[in-house]
Amino acid sequence: MKMRSAVLGLCVAAALSALPVLADPVVYIDLDTEAPGIQSTRTAVVGETFKIYLVLTDDGNGTGTTTFDTVILGVYFNDVKPSVLGVTSTAFPHAGDLAANSETVIDAFSKQPIKPGGEMALTSAQGTFVTARTTGRPYLSTAGRAGLIALGKPFSISASQAPAIFAEGKLNAGFRSLATGTSSIIAAGPGGNAEMSLNGQPIRARLVPGVVTVVPPNTTVQPHNDPANYQGTTSPNGNN
Numbered sequence: 001m002k003m004r005s006a007v008l009g010l011c012v013a014a015a016l017s018a019l020p021v022l023a024d025p026v027v028y029i030d031l032d033t034e035a036p037g038i039q040s041t042r043t044a045v046v047g048e049t050f051k052i053y054l055v056l057t058d059d060g061n062g063t064g065t066t067t068f069d070t071v072i073l074g075v076y077f078n079d080v081k082p083s084v085l086g087v088t089s090t091a092f093p094h095a096g097d098l099a100a101n102s103e104t105v106i107d108a109f110s111k112q113p114i115k116p117g118g119e120m121a122l123t124s125a126q127g128t129f130v131t132a133r134t135t136g137r138p139y140l141s142t143a144g145r146a147g148l149i150a151l152g153k154p155f156s157i158s159a160s161q162a163p164a165i166f167a168e169g170k171l172n173a174g175f176r177s178l179a180t181g182t183s184s185i186i187a188a189g190p191g192g193n194a195e196m197s198l199n200g201q202p203i204r205a206r207l208v209p210g211v212v213t214v215v216p217p218n219t220t221v222q223p224h225n226d227p228a229n230y231q232g233t234t235s236p237n238g239n240n
């Protein structure tokens, strides 16, 4: 019996190693659009409004390049309690430099051509909440979903390129008065769908949330450009 399971294990291992190793796209939330690099944490005082970037990278696994013709992301937050973060219904996201990654890019919902900086159509993501993959808690709020489609040549991101900004959005801290607390923010394919696709084939991404701590008014907040938060920086003093 032991021998049989060992042989079976070898067969499974051989079958797994024969599978193509796919590139591994990653979706980050950059919580500080002013500071270079990706900041995954920040502190905000009640009433503060701040911008975020939804950033796509490829972590270099497998082929090291991800090609896709469609990307649709919903933004979700308030996984600990309601109203720590909120959005203004009149604040629409703007397309990032990914909109220039292919010759002809259209908004996934308005179907209109779009360039970097262009206002994106925002579609309700109500009823498509996702559960935080890391904590198992459901997200209570959503900013809606937006998307880009490349006509012709697909989008391409690789580990050797700078991270591509999908969109810039805006969030309010302490959406109801004195809603202090913590919230993670995640960008994910809505309704359990994949984040991207190519010719209709779904491509799942690894999702890295940003974590915001909302503190009472008149709290002194340290600058957000703490080098320890830089992606890829391991030295706490940022000297490496």
Ligand SMILES: [Ca+2]
Binding pocket: 030, 031, 032, 033, 034, 035, 036, 037, 038, 039
């Ligand atoms: Ca940044």
